[in-house]
Amino acid sequence: MHKTISQINERIRDGSARVVTAEEMPAIVSELGEQGALKEVDVVTTGTFGAMCSSGAFFNFGHAEPPIRMERIWLNNVEAYGGLAAVDTYIGATQQSDTREDEYGGAHVLEDLVAGKSVELRASSRGTDCYPRRTITTELLLENLNQAIMCNPRNAYQRYNAATNTTDRTLHTYMGTLLPGCGNVSYSGAGLLNPISNDPHLRLIGSGVPIFLCGAQGMVIGEGTQHSPAGGFGTLMVTGDLKHMSQEYMRAATMTGYGVTLYVGLGIPLPVLDIDVVRATAVRNEDISVDILDYAVPSRNRPVIRKVNYAELRSGSIELNGEEVKTSSLSSFRKARQVAEELKGWVEQGKMQLALPTRPIDAKNVSRPMHQSTQGPRVLDIMDRQVVSIHEDEEIKTAAKKLLKGETNHLPVINGTGVLVGIVTTFDISKAVANPGKAHLVKDIMKTKVITAKPEEAVDIAVQKLEQYNISALPVVDADHRVLGILTAMNLGKLFGGRWLK
Amino acid sequence: MKLLVNFSRGKGRKPIIAQVVRDTGVLINVERAVIDSSEGEALIDVPDDQCKLVSDTMISLGARVHILEHSVSLDESECVDCGACISICPREVFSFDPEWKLSLDEKRCVLCGKCVDACPSHALTTPV
Incomplete structure (x- = not known):
């Protein structure tokens, strides 16, 4: 059995269409079976309400x-x-x-x-x-x-990876506040109510399809930017008339330490044409999995801590390395539900009829990282290779002499095998001299928790470390923790020599 | 009832909280305290009926006392029920009701302010 879009629209027009939300669908399918659900349900409405940074509007004054x-x-x-x-x-x-x-x-x-x-x-x-x-x-x-037309290049992510933080300090990200030591997990997405998750092969969602956008009737333009459905991260470009939108379904917000974003309410009604649509719209939170990424790593390739599904995330806590960690969402499930319900009302009352895509969206696309024809400066390009270091068993006086002779403020401290074990600064030595006590050797006064840089690291990452820890030098070490050089605030001056600013 | 107590530590470093406990016999629960060499601030919880006694005694010992009628408060017109505050709060003040609406258990709040920063909608405020 299958239904045509015109049959469904006819039912919408005469008020007899059976419309359900994507949240109701799994139970209907398990009760009536797939064939039964296909016969019973004409339209499944989806909804999502979350921070969608890639949004904006065209105006004509x-x-x-x-x-x-x-x-x-x-x-x-x-x-x-x-x-x-x-x-x-x-x-x-x-x-x-x-x-x-x-x-x-x-x-x-x-x-x-x-x-x-x-x-x-x-x-x-x-x-x-x-x-x-x-x-x-x-x-x-x-x-x-004259016109105020919302046009959002990248909305309605099919799902979104969750975030945690293994560092020892709080991180402020577009995924919200991430507490130190994996203190929480932050996630986003409406799970079983998400539009593309209910049409993962993009058979029904495509150019020209009518949607709910921030309370107004809008339309899918086509694939969104960074659309990557092959890996489960499809996106949509959408548009709608700002003049018909409601504050109830669009909210400005600020992620502390990150910046401004817009919460967008978006829903798509899906026509139940055949058994494949029934199966796709029966998706449950358990069926949609995402990775939890470690935002401690400031790279586009963040390590995966574990895989979870939306049912686990929504339960309020998950297990991470043997510990119970609280989860919380940045998107609003209550609002997503409200979107799907409102859209259901529109279709039931005949205010919105459905359409099939005038042009399909590629369901196999893979988004690629940026092609970089030039690399930014790396630590090894500007670090000081003439680094003076000191053995941990040397006397403090020797360290003072070395600092004077080397005209530096930082001495990396190494052990017998040449491995970095600490750092002493002119401040540490002045303090030891001003308050003479039992300390005689470098190892008695050195700081053992040394923040280091790697030679291949981008200078921007190293600069962020200097700022975060409020320090002025980073020993540069190899994989075995041997000192190769030192990066100080002075070295950063090399960046202004013009070589990297072309 | 929660009281926010500020005191200076200039004069002989009096153990104000300890003295109030001894003088009044009220068991004070210190929920949060920041004390350095010159001044201190403590958030304390005392039974409602002994609030005035504790407050007056603290004031007589030179402290400034602020009675907190409310702890964290939620502006429902701004809140979108995302729940970002839930995992941030160290005291489990926030939770979802069965309809996924945010609910607050204000009594648990120790006014750390973490949720205020974490709320994308600026819907949470603390009185101090």
């Missing part, structure tokens, strides 16, 4: 008198794109205010407009014969704009 060709544009001091001819712009959700930093950004401008608040437009131009005006400042309401 209409022409001023005299007219201006806006080149630099700000809305409530948040810069918007000025490369779209005279009075068009695109404002991105994550763009931060020039004056309020991460307290306010593009996402807040969008939410304020939707909430009916006025927003200040400020723009400048060099002035042309056809557009003589140089500057403009005006207060605008959403209704004053």
Whole structure:
């Protein structure tokens, strides 16, 4: 048995369509069987509500008198794109205010407009014969704009890897606050309610398909940026009219230490055409697995700590290395449910009919990392190779002499086999001299917890270590922990020699 | 009832909390304390009916006392029920109800403020 999209739309029009949410579907399939569910259910609605950074909107302001060709544009001091001819712009959700930093950004401008608040437009131009005006400042309401069209390049991730942190300090990431020592696990995603997880082969979701977007009727444009469905990370590019959106389903937010983002409510109604649709929409939280990644590693290849499914994540805690660790979500399951329910109401009341894609989305695409034709500077490019080190059994006086002679403030300390075991600074030695006590040897006063760098490491990573630990030098060590050099704040000056700034 | 007590340690480093316990006989629960060489701040929990006695005694010993009517509070119009606060809180103040709505057990809060920073929606505030 199968149904056609026009049969389903006919039922929607005469009010007899049976519409259920993706959360209700697994139970229906296990009760009625696949054939029974196919006969019974016409439409399955999905929903998700989470932080979707890659969001924004196009605006057209209409022409001023005299007219201006806006080149630099700000809305409530948040810069918007000025490369779209005279009075068009695109404002991105994550763009931060020039004056309020991460307290306010593009996402807040969008939410304020939707909430009916006025927003200040400020723009400048060099002035042309056809557009003589140089500057403009005006207060605008959403209704004053000719068009306000949300257009989000990357929304509705099929699922998202969870995050934890093995370091000994709190990390602030786009996955929220990650406590030290794997103190928590943060995740995102609506699991069994997620649109693409209910159509993983992208048979039903494609260009032109109607959707719920922040409370308005919108549409799928096509595949989203970074769309990578082969690995289970499909994304969608979507659009909708901001003028019909509701604050209930779009919220500006700030991830502490990371920046501004927009919470987007998005749902897609799926027509139950055949048995394959029934099987796909019967997906449960248990069936959708993600990796927990260690955000301690500042690389695009973060190590996987373990694999989990959404049922485990949603239970509130999971086991990690033999310990119970609390999990919490950044996306809202309650709101995702609300989206799916509202969408269900729309279809039941005939407010939205369904459509099949006018152009399919590739279900096998794999997103690649960036092609880098140049590498940034590495630690070995700028480190000081003439490093003076000292043996742990030397006297403090010898260390003082070495520091003076080497005109340095840091002495890596090595043991008998040449392995780095500590570090002493001029401060440590001054302290030992000012408060003479039992300490005579370097090993009595050295700091044994040494923050080090690796030669192949990017300078940016090393700089982050200097800042995080509030230190001014990093011994550079090989795999056996032998000292190859030292990187100090002074070496960073080499970066400004021009070689790396071309 | 929770009290926030601030005291300076200038004058002879009086053991204020210990003295209040001895003088009043009230068993004080110290939930959080930051004390350095010159001043200290402690969050204490005392039975409601003895709150005034403890507070007055503390004040008579030179401390400043702030009675906290509320601990952490949630602005429901801002909260989207994401639950980011749940795993951050060391005292299990936050949980989901069966409808996945965030609920608070305020009495458990020790005002550490971790959730305030972790909330993407700026929906949580503490009184101090």
